[in-house]
Amino acid sequence: MSQPTLDVVAIGNAIVDVIAQTDDAFIAREGLSKGAMQLLFSTEEAEALYAKMGQAVEASGGSAANTVAGIAALGGRCGFIGQVADDQLGEVFRHDITALGVEFTTEARSGEPATARCMILVTPDGERTMNTFLGASQHLPAKALDRDLIERGAILYLEGYLWDPEEPKAAMDHAIDIARTAGRKVAFTLSDGFCVDRHRDEFLELLDDGRLDILFANEDEIKSLQQTQDFEAAVEATAAKVPLLIVTRSEKGAIAVEDGTRCAVEAEAIDRLVDTTGAGDQFAGGFLMGLSQGRSVEDCLAMGAVCAAEVIQHYGPRPEGDIKQLVSARLG
Amino acid sequence: MSQPTLDVVAIGNAIVDVIAQTDDAFIAREGLSKGAMQLLFSTEEAEALYAKMGQAVEASGGSAANTVAGIAALGGRCGFIGQVADDQLGEVFRHDITALGVEFTTEARSGEPATARCMILVTPDGERTMNTFLGASQHLPAKALDRDLIERGAILYLEGYLWDPEEPKAAMDHAIDIARTAGRKVAFTLSDGFCVDRHRDEFLELLDDGRLDILFANEDEIKSLQQTQDFEAAVEATAAKVPLLIVTRSEKGAIAVEDGTRCAVEAEAIDRLVDTTGAGDQFAGGFLMGLSQGRSVEDCLAMGAVCAAEVIQHYGPRPEGDIKQLVSARLG
Numbered sequence: 001m002s003q004p005t006l007d008v009v010a011i012g013n014a015i016v017d018v019i020a021q022t023d024d025a026f027i028a029r030e031g032l033s034k035g036a037m038q039l040l041f042s043t044e045e046a047e048a049l050y051a052k053m054g055q056a057v058e059a060s061g062g063s064a065a066n067t068v069a070g071i072a073a074l075g076g077r078c079g080f081i082g083q084v085a086d087d088q089l090g091e092v093f094r095h096d097i098t099a100l101g102v103e104f105t106t107e108a109r110s111g112e113p114a115t116a117r118c119m120i121l122v123t124p125d126g127e128r129t130m131n132t133f134l135g136a137s138q139h140l141p142a143k144a145l146d147r148d149l150i151e152r153g154a155i156l157y158l159e160g161y162l163w164d165p166e167e168p169k170a171a172m173d174h175a176i177d178i179a180r181t182a183g184r185k186v187a188f189t190l191s192d193g194f195c196v197d198r199h200r201d202e203f204l205e206l207l208d209d210g211r212l213d214i215l216f217a218n219e220d221e222i223k224s225l226q227q228t229q230d231f232e233a234a235v236e237a238t239a240a241k242v243p244l245l246i247v248t249r250s251e252k253g254a255i256a257v258e259d260g261t262r263c264a265v266e267a268e269a270i271d272r273l274v275d276t277t278g279a280g281d282q283f284a285g286g287f288l289m290g291l292s293q294g295r296s297v298e299d300c301l302a303m304g305a306v307c308a309a310e311v312i313q314h315y316g317p318r319p320e321g322d323i324k325q326l327v328s329a330r331l332g
Numbered sequence: 333m334s335q336p337t338l339d340v341v342a343i344g345n346a347i348v349d350v351i352a353q354t355d356d357a358f359i360a361r362e363g364l365s366k367g368a369m370q371l372l373f374s375t376e377e378a379e380a381l382y383a384k385m386g387q388a389v390e391a392s393g394g395s396a397a398n399t400v401a402g403i404a405a406l407g408g409r410c411g412f413i414g415q416v417a418d419d420q421l422g423e424v425f426r427h428d429i430t431a432l433g434v435e436f437t438t439e440a441r442s443g444e445p446a447t448a449r450c451m452i453l454v455t456p457d458g459e460r461t462m463n464t465f466l467g468a469s470q471h472l473p474a475k476a477l478d479r480d481l482i483e484r485g486a487i488l489y490l491e492g493y494l495w496d497p498e499e500p501k502a503a504m505d506h507a508i509d510i511a512r513t514a515g516r517k518v519a520f521t522l523s524d525g526f527c528v529d530r531h532r533d534e535f536l537e538l539l540d541d542g543r544l545d546i547l548f549a550n551e552d553e554i555k556s557l558q559q560t561q562d563f564e565a566a567v568e569a570t571a572a573k574v575p576l577l578i579v580t581r582s583e584k585g586a587i588a589v590e591d592g593t594r595c596a597v598e599a600e601a602i603d604r605l606v607d608t609t610g611a612g613d614q615f616a617g618g619f620l621m622g623l624s625q626g627r628s629v630e631d632c633l634a635m636g637a638v639c640a641a642e643v644i645q646h647y648g649p650r651p652e653g654d655i656k657q658l659v660s661a662r663l664g
Contacts, residue, residue, distance in 0.1 A: 020431075021652070055401070055428040057648060058390035069387070088420040088446070096387040099352075114420070315647075316389060320353070 004184065006103070007076040007292040009153030011145075011175055012064025013137040013161055013168075014082030014106075015116040016089045019277065019315055020056040022121040027129055034123070037130040037192045039164060046133035049119055058089070059316040060096035061118055062137075063191060064159040066278050069318040070285025070307055072100040074327065076292060079103040079149045081175075083168075085136035089115040096318075105146045109136050126273035126312065138165030142174045150175055151182040154292060155214070157284070160191030163199040176211050187214035189284060190221035197224050207241040214291075215242045216284050219249055246301070248283050250276075254304060256297045265301035268309035268330075278317030282307040286327070299331055306330050336516065338435070339408040339624040341485030343477075343507055344396025345469040345493055345500075346414030346438075347448040348421045351460075351609065351647055352388040354453040359461055366455070369462035369524045371496060378465035381451055390421070391648045392428035393450055394469075395523060396491040398610050401650040402617025402639055404432040406659065408624060411435040411481045413507075415500075417468035421447040428650075437478045441468050458605035458644065470497030474506045482507055483514040486624060487546070489616070492523035495531040508543050517545040521616060525552035532557060539573040546623075547574045548616050551581055578633070580615050582608075586636060588629045597633035600641035600662075610649030614639040618659070631663055638662050 027034050030049070040046045060069075068078040080097055084090035086108040093115060097104045116137035121129045140162075150156055156179035162168040179186050188206065190196050196203060203225060206212050215238065219231055226234040239245045239257035248254045253266040286307030290300030310321050359366050362381070372378045392401075400410040412429055416422035418440040425447060429436045448469035453461045472494075482488055488511035494500040511518050520538065522528050528535060535557060538544050547570065551563055558566040571577045571589035580586040585598040618639030622632030642653050 050427060053427075054431045055392065055650065056424075056431075058424060060387065092388075092390060095382060095385075099386045099388075315652075318387065320647075 004152055004154035005077070006079050006153040008068060008071055008155045008157050008288050009079040009081070009150050010064035010068045010157040011081045011162065011172065012159045013062045013116055013134060014065060014084045014093050015062040015118045015132065015137060016093055017059050017061035017118050017120050017277070017317060018050070018053075018056045019059065019120045019122060019275070020053045022054065022123060024123055027121060027123065032121070032129050032131070033194070034129050035127050036194050037132055037161070038194070040131055040133045043133070046117070046119070049131055053119060053121065057315060058092070059318070060093050061317045063161060063189065063281050064157055065097060066281035066317045067157060067285040067288070068102050069097065069100050070282045070323070071289045072102050073319045074286065074289040074324050076289045079105075079153055081106050081140070081144065081146060081149065083136050083140040083144065084108050085113065085115045086110045087114050089117065090136070103149060105149060106140070106144050109139055120277055122275045122277070122315070126276050128275060128277040134165055138167060140168040140171055142171040145171055145175055145178070147178055150178045151184070153179070153184060155185045155187050155288060157187045157288065159189050160195050160199065160203065163202060164195065180211070185213040186211060187216065187288065188212045189216040189280070190225060193220035193224040196221050200225060200227075207238070212242050214244045214246070216246050216248070216280070218247065218280060222247055244297070246287055246304070248280055248304070248308070254283065254301055256301055258297050263298045263301065265298070265305050268305045270309050270313055272313060274313055275315045276312050278311040279308045281317060282311040282319065286323075302330055303327050336484055336486035337409070338411050338485040340400060340403050340487045340489050340620050341411040341413070341482055342396035342400045342489040343413040343494065343504065344491045345394045345448055345466060346397060346416045346425050347394040347450045347464065347469060348425055349391050349393035349450050349452050349609070349649060350382070350385075350388045351391065351452045351454060351607070352385045354386065354455060356455055359453060359455065364453070364461050364463070365526070366461050367459050368526050369464055369493070370526070372463055372465045375465070378449070378451070381463055385451060385453065389647060390424070391650070392425050393649045395493060395521065395613050396489055397429060398613035398649045399489060399617040399620070400434050401429065401432050402614045402655070403621045404434050405651045406618065406621040406656050408621045411485055413438050413472070413476065413478060413481065415468050415472040415476065416440050417445065417447045418442045419446050421449065422468070435481060437481060438472070438476050441471055452609055454607045454609070454647070458608050460607060460609040466497055470499060472500040472503055474503040477503055477507055477510070479510055482510045483516070485511070485516060487517045487519050487620060489519045489620065491521050492527050492531065492535065495534060496527065512543070518543060519546035519548065519620065520544045521548040521612070522553035522557060525556040528553050528556040539570070544574050546576045546578070548578050548580070548612070550579065550612060554579055576629070578619055578636070580612055580636070580640070586615065586633055588633055590629050595630045595633065597630070597637050600637045602641050602645055604645060606645055607647045608644050610643040611640045613649060614643040614651065618655075634662055635659050
């Protein structure tokens with residue numbers, strides 16, 4: 001097998017974010033679960049929520065896509081696989097990820113449903129509450145997997161959100177096989193506490209079967225995975241099943257456990273919290289770029305913290321500032 | 333004739349902005365005129381530039397639409413007339429302006445061309461260079477004018493950009509007639525120095541015929557209108573032809589001349605210049621809201637300055653902060 005030519009190849013939902021400011025009263029009135037992601041299954045439901053939202057801004061998003069966007073901004077070489085429709089927002093998604101130098105070979109799907117949209121409501125405390133209409137994204141078929149692209153990536157990175165729709169879930173199993181056969185690492189993010197709740201058994205099975213090399217989670221997600229309120233117990237139980245576990249803890253920083261050895265990083269100081277959208281995605285991006293550069297786990301954590309701090313100080317889920325320079329300033 | 337029930341009704345191009353960061357080298361390489369707006373006439377030209385641009389963010393724009401968005405954010409009652417296509421970006425435009433409480437009754441146009449897009453390149457100094465593909469916007473027909481809506485507005489506000497395409501230009505003449513017959517004021521913005529260059533004779537004719545009550549311009553535009561490099565001479569010559577002239581001067585503030593009496597305001601202090609897109613539009617919005625509230629011209633200038641200062645401290649052409657509160661803090 002030849003050497004990998006890409007740092008990371010990610011597979012994820014191809015989503016355009018629709019971001020609007022709101023207040024806690026709106027979240028409560030709509031019966032939304034603040035800070036979480038919920039799926040909207042009907043076009044009517046999606047349109048009804050959109051009609052109630054204030055003026056918005058559109059930006060390419062999608063969890064794993066945001067992560068490779070961050071890695072590309074750090075100078076990494078990436079590929080992405082995800083399903084868009086043949087429409088204006090699909091073009092926007094393709095433009096943005098391609099403009100970053102990410103290889104995106106998945107062909108657009110014609111006809112309905114439209115490109116996926118995630119309506120993100122940002123409250124004054126910077127927290128985002130996400131409402132996703134999966135659209136075309138839920139139809140990523142196994143045949144759309146670009147085997148060559150997956151084999152070229154040193155790390156295959158998958159998002160837990162892909163387990164929600166049937167077609168991509170099936171494709172993921174196949175993608176993991178391709179990567180493992182090629183001798184690549186497989187990284188996975190649990191995505192969201194409620195997502196873990198929906199697919200706990202399958203996620204635990206992936207861990208038990210040793211199909212994952214690297215696992216990203218936040219506090220909510222890892223507690224949901226292990227069905228405990230005891231954070232330390234959840235970390236211990238999970239770390240036993242994966243070679244490298246990373247848990248982000250918002251303003252408390254992040255920890256990593258590699259083969260039983262634990263280290264931690266504090267959160268970076270910020271001037272102003274604007275919008276937490278993309279914080280976890282960019283943390284993962286910084287961390288994976290560090291891994292790809294052969295850095296220590298401690299330095300990888302620091303890179304993740306720098307990238308997360310940048311993205312939460314502006315609206316939108318991808319870096320706007322020069323994160324490469326920010327990382328250099330932090331690590332030298 | 334009944335009393336107006338709306339503060340401002342605006343007619344303008346209905347455009348979605350596509351905003352990306354760039355550098356001066358890119359502007360030079362593409363042969364663009366920094367700080368100006370140029371029209372892209374072919375889809376190929378628009379697509380070629382889009383392909384070269386970096387990752388972007390989409391936000392509803394359009395000069396006059398931004399102005400009414402600002403007035404609505406200040407608590408004003410507004411209407412808007414402009415042409416979108418029956419597509420995703422048209423829906424985005426309609427959603428955003430409607431979400432602000434602006435009455436928008438113009439029906440979407442089916443088929444090609446698509447909803448207008450303006451590719452805005454923001455350089456590190458915060459200056460924006462605009463590249464507009466007018467799309468559906470250039471097909472606003474006179475029959476799309478909502479006579480009742482125009483008659484209900486105390487002020488009809490028009491953008492000079494509408495003189496670029498043939499169909500809206502003809503519609504504007506008709507709109508001015510409707511407003512004047514109903515006893516309403518007509519306000520106009522010169523939009524852009526190059527736009528003035530393209531339509532100087534027609535703009536001067538509007539002034540000479542006494543069809544405008546209020547004129548907004550910046551330094552470039554008024555000098556282009558009077559074909560002089562002498563700012564004071566341009567102000568004098570123009571003020572003689574319109575009851576109320578407002579000229580914005582970027583970091584030097586703004587002046588107004590009403591029936592021969594001149595007053596001025598300094599620019600508001602800002603923390604950080606991010607993106608000048610929308611500065612003139614929001615200045616006009618603040619000023620017109622003040623007029624509608626029966627404030628002095630000096631206070632109207634101050635309101636314009638506050639609104640312009642807010643919008644240049646973030647990406648995007650419409651207010652994000654609570655400008656109503658900012659105005660209160662400034663004027664009491």
